[in-house]
Amino acid sequence: MTHPTGRQLRSLTTPRAAALAGVAFALLFGVVLVVMRTSLPPGAQLGSQWSDGSSGRLKLAIVLTPFAGIAFLWFIGVLRDGLGQLEDQFFTTVFIGSGFLFLAMIFTSTAVGAGLLASKQFVAEAGTRTEVAAFGQGLLLALTDTYALRMAAVFMMSVATIWLRTGLMPRWLVVVTYLVAIAVLVASDVSPWTTVAFPVWVLLVSLLLLFAPAASTRLPDRA
Known part of the structure; x- marks a missing residue:
């Protein structure tokens, strides 16, 4: 490929x-x-939340999710770029694949919620509306809790393994990452609030990358 003369490329x-x-x-x-x-507290009648005044908060979640997904794609790029020449095809495949699957299922669950909110005005019969809402809510929670967040746990485990094998990050962060991943993988069925640990972990890693001394976070350049 030829480049224009007189232009400095970087x-x-x-x-x-x-x-x-x-x-x-x-x-x-x-x-x-x-x-x-x-909006969907445990213990409430399945499907009732969609008609109990929670639709406004659910609309907020639907609007914010695409922007969160875009930011997560950039976060994946930052982590992968940091690997430099130490990138391993096996672990990188698991790392990127689990991240993409997490995003795909989060977007799918949000689309289910958006469809349910939009369908309320087209289902006139109250009994049918409740049944549709119950099915949609069950599908949404299954996609989010059972599948998406378990992919998030795989994402964290693969990243922690890369850090452990390469020494790119402090050992304490590797241990914390494994513990958070196990909590999200296992305890999400016990307490739904355990899933908040994943964004907290992302925040911790991002702040470390931002504010840690440059010498301690300098990673190998790509060939």
């Missing part, structure tokens, strides 16, 4: 400020989870 580098994407995701997705948990 290789692309990822600025440290790109880690702000992780902060944005943590805040946005944290709000989404809190809104969803308060």
Whole structure:
């Protein structure tokens, strides 16, 4: 490929400020989870929340989710760029694949919620509306709690394994990452609020990348 003469070309580098994407995701997705948990509290009759005045909060979660997903894509890019020449195809495949699956299922669950809210005006019979809402709510929670957040746990485990094998991050962060991943993987069925640990972990990693001394976070350049 030829380049125009007289033009200075520079290789692309990822600025440290790109880690702000992780902060944005943590805040946005944290709000989404809190809104969803308060709108769909455990123990309430399945499907009743859609007609009990919670639709406004659910609309907020639906609006914020795409922006949280965009920020998470940038966060994945920041983590992968930091690997440099130490990138391993096996662990990177698991790391990126689990991140993409997490995003896909979060978007799908949000689309289910948006469809349910939009369908309320087209279902006239109260009994049918409740049945449709119950099915949609069960599908939404299954996608979020059973599948998406377990992919988030796999994402954290793969990242922690990469850090452990390469020494790119402090050992205490590796241990914390494994513990949070296990909590999200196992305890999400016990307490739905355990899932908030994932955006908190992303926030911790992003702040470490932003404010840690440059010498301690300098990673190998790509070949």
